[in-house]
Amino acid sequence: MRTRHSFWLALIAGGALLAGASVARAQEPAAESLTVDGVVRDVIAHNDRVKAAAFMEEAARREIGPAGAWDDPLLMLGAQNVPTSFKFNEDMMTMKMVGLSQKIPYAGEKGLRRRSQRAAADAAHEDRRETVLDLVTAAKTAYAELYYHRRIIDDLESQRDLYNQIIASVQARVATNQAGGADLSAAHAAAWRLDAEILSHHNEAHEAHFQLDALRGIDTPDEMPPMEPLALVELPADDQGWMDSAYVNYAPLRRAGLQANQYRLSAAASDRMRWPMLELGANYGFRENLDVGGGDIVPQSNMISISATFSLPFFNGHQQGQMAASQRAMQKERESEGAQLRKDIEADLRTLYRRAEHLRESAVLYNEKIVAADRDAYHSALTAYTTGRASLTDLLNDVIMIYRDQSMAREFEMQYARTLIQAERYTGNADTYLALTAKEGQ
Numbered sequence: 094m095r096t097r098h099s100f101w102l103a104l105i106a107g108g109a110l111l112a113g114a115s116v117a118r119a120q121e122p123a124a125e126s127l128t129v130d131g132v133v134r135d136v137i138a139h140n141d142r143v144k145a146a147a148f149m150e151e152a153a154r155r156e157i158g159p160a161g162a163w164d165d166p167l168l169m170l171g172a173q174n175v176p177t178s179f180k181f182n183e184d185m186m187t188m189k190m191v192g193l194s195q196k197i198p199y200a201g202e203k204g205l206r207r208r209s210q211r212a213a214a215d216a217a218h219e220d221r222r223e224t225v226l227d228l229v230t231a232a233k234t235a236y237a238e239l240y241y242h243r244r245i246i247d248d249l250e251s252q253r254d255l256y257n258q259i260i261a262s263v264q265a266r267v268a269t270n271q272a273g274g275a276d277l278s279a280a281h282a283a284a285w286r287l288d289a290e291i292l293s294h295h296n297e298a299h300e301a302h303f304q305l306d307a308l309r310g311i312d313t314p315d316e317m318p319p320m321e322p323l324a325l326v327e328l329p330a331d332d333q334g335w336m337d338s339a340y341v342n343y344a345p346l347r348r349a350g351l352q353a354n355q356y357r358l359s360a361a362a363s364d365r366m367r368w369p370m371l372e373l374g375a376n377y378g379f380r381e382n383l384d385v386g387g388g389d390i391v392p393q394s395n396m397i398s399i400s401a402t403f404s405l406p407f408f409n410g411h412q413q414g415q416m417a418a419s420q421r422a423m424q425k426e427r428e429s430e431g432a433q434l435r436k437d438i439e440a441d442l443r444t445l446y447r448r449a450e451h452l453r454e455s456a457v458l459y460n461e462k463i464v465a466a467d468r469d470a471y472h473s474a475l476t477a478y479t480t481g482r483a484s485l486t487d488l489l490n491d492v493i494m495i496y497r498d499q500s501m502a503r504e505f506e507m508q509y510a511r512t513l514i515q516a517e518r519y520t521g522n523a524d525t526y527l528a529l530t531a532k533e534g535q
Contacts, residue, residue: 128321129236132309136232137529139310143228146221153210153217161207166195173378182381185393192398194374202365209358216351222523223344228308229526230518233323234511235305240323241507242298245500249291252496255471256284259488262479276485283489287496325513328453332446338520339438346438349431353424360420366413370404438519445516452509459502467495 137143169192174184181187263280266272298317306313329335340346380393406413471491477483 126319126321127236129233129323132232132236132305133229133526134529135309135311136228137225137526140228140308141310142224146224150214150217150221153214157207157210157214160210161203163198163203164196166193168193169376182384185380185383185391188378188380188396190376190378192374192376194372194400197371197373199371200365200368202362202368205358205362205365209355209362212351212355212358216348216355219344219348219351222527223348225526226344226518226521226523229523230514230521232305232308233514233517235301235308236320237323237507237510237514239298239301239305239317240320241503241510242294242301243317243320245503246291246294246298248499248503249287249294249496252492252499253284253287253291255492255495256280256287258475259485259492260284262475263485266479266481271481272485279485279489283493290496290500323510325510326517328446328449328513332443335442335446335516335520336439338522339442340435342522343438343519344523346431346434349427349434353427353431356420356424356427360417360424363413363417363420366416367406367410369406372402372404374398374400374402442516442519445512449509449512449516452505452512456502456505456509459498459505463498464495464502467491467498471495 169190171190172181173188173190174186175181176183176187181189260277260280263272263277267274267277302317303313376398378396378398380395383391383393385391471488471494474483474488474491478485478488
């Protein structure tokens with residue numbers, strides 16, 4: 094237990110030293126260091142998928158008002174009972190008409206439609222939250238991969254010094270006829286294999302660099318900038334904290350609940366459409382004074398008409414009923430999906446937590462015991478080879494184990510970081526990043 098704690102305390106102390114070094118470097122005209130916070134800001138500011146998700150949410154919110162808007166009133170202009178002579182003073186029933194009618198949604202269907210669309214807009218907001226968090230976690234993952242591959246490269250390049258020691262020792266033995274040229278060729282071949290390993294990790298680092306800059310929405314520079322250490326959240330005492338955070342923050346789970354409410358409100362609105370619809374109308378008729386002949390003119394009064402019309406939803410009512418049943422089925426589907434999603438979240442987070450525990454313990458084991466033992470074995474083998482008590486094959490095997498186990502330790506550290514970042518996809522609060530989006534938009 095003391096060994097494990099000393100390892101993580103050493104990492105923290107090392108991080109503090111690196112942070113102090115980065116402050117000192119900031120006073121120099123050196124290249125600006127790449128940081129996780131800076132990467133996140135770049136993703137928020139430049140990644141087009143962030144902008145696309147914002148536009149989708151805006152589109153959904155702009156549909157809230159139209160969803161609950163009343164039908165437009167109808168204005169009627171015309172004439173009634175006009176004789177074929179087109180004279181408006183020949184018949185007492187001839188009049189010019191102006192009318193206005195309005196459908197009154199007294200059943201409350203419009204309000205339900207508006208609330209349903211608001212739930213849909215909130216679901217679009219969850220889509221945006223999910224997009225932002227996915228991009229941020231992907232960028233953090235790429236950052237971690239780039240950071241640890243560069244550390245592996247540094248480790249392997251330091252291992253090259255061990256091969257140089259071996260080659261020098263072999264050359265000394267060849268010079269004194271204690272070894273043959275085959276040993277020297279074998280030593281060089283082993284060193285070149287290490288060089289090939291370094292090139293492979295350079296390729297991995299470049300791939301991570303390209304992916305990171307694509308997520309940042311910027312062009313990849315020719316040279317990789319220096320990087321600050323990756324700050325990781327501490328692994329909690331158990332996995333329940335992760336689950337509690339996921340139930341609150343995980344966008345797909347929140348979206349399922351919002352969509353279930355959206356379909357419930359849509360079903361209620363369709364049910365209200367089965368009510369008789371009320372339409373109120375009023376007409377005003379302008380009549381000319383009646384010419385009865387002989388120069389006599391009979392005054393005519395203007396006329397008004399008022400009506401209240403109720404539709405009889407015999408056929409449309411059945412259709413709306415089926416629509417409501419369909420929406421309720423969709424509501425149940427979303428509720429079932431949400432229930433299963435909670436189970437999936439629990440299984441995934443338990444898996445990630447156990448994996449993180451294993452990776453952390455493995456990193457401690459390799460860093461504090463296995464690599465140290467490998468180095469002790471190498472130094473003993475080098476001394477034994479120099480004095481002719483061990484073969485070159487044994488010595489090369491020992492040095493190979495050093496860089497393999499050191500690389501494995503870095504791999505465990507990288508996988509540990511990736512696991513914690515993957516857990517953030519469930520537990521992270523995307524609203525923190527959306528606040529950055531708002532700042533970038535100012």
